[in-house]
Amino acid sequence: xxxxxxxxxxxxxxxxxxxxxxxxxxxxxxxxxxxxxxxxxxxxxxxxxxxxxxxxxxxxxxxxxxxxxxxxxxxxxxxxxxxxxxxxxxxxxxxxxxxxxxxxxxxxxxxxxxxxxxxxxxxxxxxxxxxxxxxxxxxxxxxxxxxxxxxxxxxxxxxxxxxxxxxxxxxxxxxxxxxxxxxxxxxxxxxxxxxxxxxxxxxxxxxxxxxxxxxxxxxxxxxxxxxxxxxxxxxxxxxxxxxxxxxxxxxxxxxxxxxxxxxxxxxxxxxxxxxxxxxxxxxxxxxxxxxxxxxxxxxxxxxxxxxxxxxxxxxxxxxxxxxxxxxxxxxxxxxxxxxxxxxxxxxxxxxxxxxxxxxxxxxxxxxxxxxxxxxxxxxxxxxxxxxxxxxxxxxxxxxxxxxxxxxxxxxxxxxxxxxxxxxxxxxxxxxxxxxxxxx
Amino acid sequence: xxxxxxxxxxxxxxxxxxxxxxxxxxxxxxxxxxxxxxxxxxxxxxxxxxxxxxxxxxxxxxxxxxxxxxxxxxxxxxxxxxxxxxxxxxxxxxxxxxxxxxxxxxxxxxxxxxxxxxxxxxxxxxxxxxxxxxxxxxxxxxxxxxxxxxxxxxxxxxxxxxxxxxxxxxxxxxxxxxxxxxxxxxxxxxxxxxxxxxxxxxxxxxxxxxxxxxxxxxxxxxxxxxxxxxxxxxxxxxxxxxxxxxxxxxxxxxxxxxxxxxxxxxxxxxxxxxxxxxxxxxxxxxxxxxxxxxxxxxxxxxxxxxxxxxxxxxxxxxxxxxxxxxxxxxxxxxxxxxxxxxxxxxxxxxxxxxxxxxxxxxxxxxxxxxxxxxxxxxxxxxxxxxxxxxxxxxxxxxxxxxxxxxxxxxxxxxxxxxxxxxxxxxxxxxxxxxxxxxxxxxxxx
Numbered sequence: 070x071x072x073x074x075x076x077x078x079x080x081x082x083x084x085x086x087x088x089x090x091x092x093x094x095x096x097x098x099x100x101x102x103x104x105x106x107x108x109x110x111x112x113x114x115x116x117x118x119x120x121x122x123x124x125x126x127x128x129x130x131x132x133x134x135x136x137x138x139x140x141x142x143x144x145x146x147x148x149x150x151x152x153x154x155x156x157x158x159x160x161x162x163x164x165x166x167x168x169x170x171x172x173x174x175x176x177x178x179x180x181x182x183x184x185x186x187x188x189x190x191x192x193x194x195x196x197x198x199x200x201x202x203x204x205x206x207x208x209x210x211x212x213x214x215x216x217x218x219x220x221x222x223x224x225x226x227x228x229x230x231x232x233x234x235x236x237x238x239x240x241x242x243x244x245x246x247x248x249x250x251x252x253x254x255x256x257x258x259x260x261x262x263x264x265x266x267x268x269x270x271x272x273x274x275x276x277x278x279x280x281x282x283x284x285x286x287x288x289x290x291x292x293x294x295x296x297x298x299x300x301x302x303x304x305x306x307x308x309x310x311x312x313x314x315x316x317x318x319x320x321x322x323x324x325x326x327x328x329x330x331x332x333x334x335x336x337x338x339x340x341x342x343x344x345x346x347x348x349x350x351x352x353x354x355x356x357x358x359x360x361x362x363x364x365x366x367x368x369x370x371x372x373x374x375x376x377x378x379x380x381x382x383x384x385x386x387x388x389x390x391x392x393x394x395x396x397x398x399x400x401x402x403x404x405x406x407x408x409x410x411x412x413x414x415x416x417x418x419x420x421x422x423x424x425x426x427x428x429x430x431x432x433x434x435x436x437x438x439x440x441x442x443x444x445x446x447x448x449x450x451x452x453x454x455x456x457x458x459x460x461x462x463x464x465x466x467x468x469x470x471x472x473x474x475x476x477x478x479x480x481x482x483x484x485x486x487x488x489x490x491x492x493x494x495x496x497x498x499x500x501x502x503x504x505x506x507x508x
Numbered sequence: 509x510x511x512x513x514x515x516x517x518x519x520x521x522x523x524x525x526x527x528x529x530x531x532x533x534x535x536x537x538x539x540x541x542x543x544x545x546x547x548x549x550x551x552x553x554x555x556x557x558x559x560x561x562x563x564x565x566x567x568x569x570x571x572x573x574x575x576x577x578x579x580x581x582x583x584x585x586x587x588x589x590x591x592x593x594x595x596x597x598x599x600x601x602x603x604x605x606x607x608x609x610x611x612x613x614x615x616x617x618x619x620x621x622x623x624x625x626x627x628x629x630x631x632x633x634x635x636x637x638x639x640x641x642x643x644x645x646x647x648x649x650x651x652x653x654x655x656x657x658x659x660x661x662x663x664x665x666x667x668x669x670x671x672x673x674x675x676x677x678x679x680x681x682x683x684x685x686x687x688x689x690x691x692x693x694x695x696x697x698x699x700x701x702x703x704x705x706x707x708x709x710x711x712x713x714x715x716x717x718x719x720x721x722x723x724x725x726x727x728x729x730x731x732x733x734x735x736x737x738x739x740x741x742x743x744x745x746x747x748x749x750x751x752x753x754x755x756x757x758x759x760x761x762x763x764x765x766x767x768x769x770x771x772x773x774x775x776x777x778x779x780x781x782x783x784x785x786x787x788x789x790x791x792x793x794x795x796x797x798x799x800x801x802x803x804x805x806x807x808x809x810x811x812x813x814x815x816x817x818x819x820x821x822x823x824x825x826x827x828x829x830x831x832x833x834x835x836x837x838x839x840x841x842x843x844x845x846x847x848x849x850x851x852x853x854x855x856x857x858x859x860x861x862x863x864x865x866x867x868x869x870x871x872x873x874x875x876x877x878x879x880x881x882x883x884x885x886x887x888x889x890x891x892x893x894x895x896x897x898x899x900x901x902x903x904x905x906x907x908x909x910x911x912x913x914x915x916x917x918x919x920x921x922x923x924x925x926x927x928x929x930x931x932x933x934x935x936x937x938x939x940x941x942x943x944x945x946x947x948x949x950x951x952x953x
């Protein structure tokens with residue numbers, strides 16, 4: 070009896086303690102509604118099943134050897150390579166970024182005032198929203214958008230206002246055919262608009278905004294005194310001679326633009342998580358305040374390696390040895406291979422002008438999605454999960470890149486990443502062919 | 509137009525243009541100002557002092573990082589990881605599987621309980637990133653958070669950025685000492701004072717053991733006192749234990765999360781940087797119950813999503829190696845503490861030899877020292893800063909020795925209590941300590 074009594078009171082205490090803990094709200098309100106995340110969901114699925122993975126955006130080939138060597142050199146370098154570096158960015162890195170991008174943007178960039186190095190472009194986006202967006206501010210997001218913009222705006226207390234890219238002529242064959250309506254865009258700006266987020270080349274569509282399209286956006290930013298957040302992580306990946314234009318280089322835009330870049334996408338080393346924000350010092354200083362109160366420093370060795378990489382690219386810029394020319398050439402061919410394959414099995418790809426991804430219209434494919442576990446989910450989510458489980462091919466549902474208001478209209482697209490070894494793309498092709506032949 | 513009228517028009521035009529430019533300027537700058545959440549959070553002691561100390565002619569005992577190399581196997585682990593293609597790409601957001609499994613093993617042993625690698629652990633960008641994730645995930649606007657002074661300086665701005673109110677309570681030195689030697693153990697909380705700080709608005713208390721800057725290791729009784737209050741008032745505990753392995757002879761590190769009733773309400777934070785002498789790797793982790801960790805994970809997936817892969821793999825390998833050696837002298841967790849104890853004792857002796865009174869730390873790699881006995885007249889430096897800020901700036905300039913002022917680690921109300929103290933970092937190679945000794949010995953020449 071005694072033993073039982075002791076056990077019972079322990080259980081009782083634990084229960085009371087648990088109830089007491091649960092009686093007050095544990096989590097902060099700022100994280101309400103931002104707990105779901107497609108990557109957490111879909112990368113887990115891709116890991117659980119033996120898949121050919123054209124889902125999450127990362128290369129399955131190695132980074133260029135010179136960058137791997139640079140990293141090894143940094144690792145074997147002196148003591149200082151393993152200790153804290155300058156909080157806002159390792160001096161060799163910010164110096165070469167300033168030198169490199171001053172040329173590209175056509176503006177003298179100050180390495181120490183105008184640049185913040187972050188843990189991936191993702192953290193640069195976070196710092197920007199946290200630094201500038203107040204409760205009630207509006208932020209315009211162009212759809213389809215990289216999914217993190219929406220929860221980040223929400224977490225900063227802002228209100229996301231959406232404006233969609235729409236395919237012209239009803240049948241959009243390339244990402245260039247997806248455009249903004251200038252009237253619709255203008256109608257989204259008002260006195261509460263704090264910022265607009267653009268992403269060029271765009272994920273998932275692959276659109277590379279033309280100068281005139283950026284000018285339209287710039288005019289509105291200037292007219293309404295709005296900050297432009299320009300996510301340009303895929304800036305070196307343009308195809309068919311499409312030219313990447315930096316909105317910060319347009320007149321009147323340097324002083325109101327935060328341009329975000331990624332070492333991971335630039336050098337095919339997404340796991341290094343080195344990114345940056347570049348912009349006028351009077352805006353960047355606020356991003357620095359967020360950074361110094363959230364992570365404070367970024368890893369030293371990876372920054373050193375990226376610095377060496379940029380130094381090498383600065384020297385080879387515009388020549389055939391430039392990785393920034395070699396990589397898009399390599400990817401152009403892969404893009405064509407995948408597009409041809411998708412067409413041949415009745416999926417309609419939208420040929421991307423830039424970036425890592427291609428979306429395809431799945432409307433003409435009729436499948437019996439006989440999976441009770443996905444009942445009630447959007448059609449493309451169900452389709453993607455079916456494709457993973459039944460065919461061993463991983464992709465990403467495109468409605469994840471749309472606002473809750475508009476996602477219902479875009480449940481017929483799935484996204485493929487083609488930055489993969491030819492063997493991976495061939496395996497995907499084989500799966501699609503077999504499926505198509507089996508119909 | 510006649511000249512006068514022409515000039516008048518021009519003046520008006522110039523004036524109007526000037527006003528227009530002024531207005532534009534004002535309009536631009538007022539719309540692109542900082543968000544409210546970071547108002548007043550732009551100052552930072554590190555930004556102020558680390559650039560100054562970057563001068564190689566300065567003997568730098570300021571910022572807390574080793575100038576001794578990390579263990580060779582740790583560096584090798586990173587070089588090996590970077591050679592694997594897959595390990596240069598994204599890994600699992602909440603923590604690289606190899607790492608969270610290794611952490612689950614190591615801490616499972618330390619805690620004496622099963623720790624779920626996927627639900628009860630989050631890998632972050634340093635201990636700093638864990639602190640931020642905990643604050644953003646758990647601290648609400650209007651909450652109160654108790655912070656013990658002196659505190660690692662980022663706690664207050666992080667609490668404020670979460671819209672909450674920092675409630676400070678100082679450690680105070682106990683009197684009644686038979687000897688002149690003060691230990692960090694002599695710095696204690698007043699139980700009644702601590703109890704008075706808990707209100708219905710208190711969401712959490714942050715503790716740091718071993719403490720930065722003083723080096724105090726909270727005893728079981730002290731932790732129990734804090735635990736009792738947490739349970740009574742249903743508050744959370746954020747326990748910053750980044751120096752958990754740097755424990756000197758005669759002392760024991762106790763995890764508050766292991767006290768009865770505390771696992772369910774505690775987030776415990778650790779650091780790879782401090783564990784393996786690789787502060788520049790910026791990896792840390794939070795360990796706690798699923799119902800708390802899940803909120804930190806939500807913050808993580810909306811802030812930076814994932815930490816660097818090769819670094820996580822290397823830390824995993826390092827942990828597995830030392831897990832096998834735990835309890836043995838070869839284990840880096842023990843051998844580093846032994847090495848540092850020697851440096852601690854040497855640092856203390858250097859300071860005592862020149863007539864100063866250091867607080868001997870029980871753990872960590874900092875030593876605070878009262879500089880009163882040096883009688884340094886700094887009246888020429890004005891009145892707008894506490895004495896220790898002036899002293900450190902003067903010492904960097906005149907003596908080429910860098911330290912950190914301890915009032916950086918306390919609130920305004922306690923500045924007078926701490927303004928004669930400076931903090932010295934002793935995880936430095938012998939030649940650095942030699943150089944510091946030379947400067948101090950020649951102080952009055």
